[in-house]
Amino acid sequence: MDLDDIEELIESNLEDADATVTHARDKHDDDHLAATVISPAFDGVPLVQQHQQVYDALGDHMTTDIHALELSTYTPEEHDEYEG
Numbered sequence: 001m002d003l004d005d006i007e008e009l010i011e012s013n014l015e016d017a018d019a020t021v022t023h024a025r026d027k028h029d030d031d032h033l034a035a036t037v038i039s040p041a042f043d044g045v046p047l048v049q050q051h052q053q054v055y056d057a058l059g060d061h062m063t064t065d066i067h068a069l070e071l072s073t074y075t076p077e078e079h080d081e082y083e084g
Helices: 003-013 047-058 076-083
Strands: 018-023 032-038 068-074
Touching (some): 003 018, 068 076
Parallel strands (some): 032 068
Antiparallel strands (some): 018 032
């Protein structure tokens, strides 16, 4: 599955999300991906539930097209502090 398609799925299914998806290991390892997702939907939500929201946004692709996904999730405010 194309990285841009994965970003689009997340962004279109999660409130005001900004997603960046990369290869976690190297550019030729299509099975292991990493995603940074920023969304106000994460505000006040525990980390496990934030990750579940991303998995829900990806739907069946998590079991058919994506083998492993490392997630970093932030609210916009958290991301601003992280980038600080």
